[in-house]
Amino acid sequence: MILRLDHVQLAIPAxxxxxxxxxxxxVLGMDELEKPPALKARGGLWLRGGDAVVHLGVEEPxxxxxxxxPGFVVADLDALAATLMDAGHTPLWNxxxxxxxxxYVADPCGNRLEFLSTDIPSPGSS
Incomplete structure (x- = not known):
């Protein structure tokens, strides 16, 4: 039934x-996507990094x-951790x-993000 995940939405304040x-x-190197004109007035951002798409939507309260x-698989976990540290975002290793x-690391609004190494086992593998 489900083919793939299209995007993840996180809330941000106005x-x-x-x-x-x-x-x-x-910091993360994602690309900003153009929002459709009908949705631009709502604020927020749409982003893509590799196959991962994140929509940041304004929510009040x-x-x-x-x-x-969301959990993001990244090519070089240690390099990303260093980049985040240099930018003032402290990774919490787990x-x-x-x-x-x-x-884990918090985005500027306090949303939790998880970053995983590429050497994670595939779902269903043993």
């Missing part, structure tokens, strides 16, 4: 677009996602899953 642009585009989160290297 006026946070520029801070999010600096983080998602400037705003409450960051502290537990729920070793709860044996054999999987990963960390």
């Amino acid at each position: 006026g946070a677009e520029e801070a999010c642009r600096r983080f998602y585009v400037g 705003f409450r960051p996602a502290l537990k729920a989160h 070793e709860a899953l044996p054999g999987i290297r990963r960390f």
Whole structure:
């Protein structure tokens, strides 16, 4: 039935677009996508990094996602951790899953993001 995940949406407060642009585009290296004209007035951003698409939508009242989160597989986890540290975003490494290297970091609005190494096992593999 389901073919693929199209995008993940995270909430941001009104006026946070520029801070999010600096983080998602400037630090994470994602590309900003053009929003359809009918949706531009709502604010927010649409972003793509590889096959991952993130929509940041304005929500009032705003409450960051502290537990729920997207998980991004990245080519060089250690380089990304260093880039995030240099930009003032401290990765929180997590070793709860044996054999999987990963960390969490908060975006400028406090939303939780997970980053995983490319050497994670495929779903269903043994």
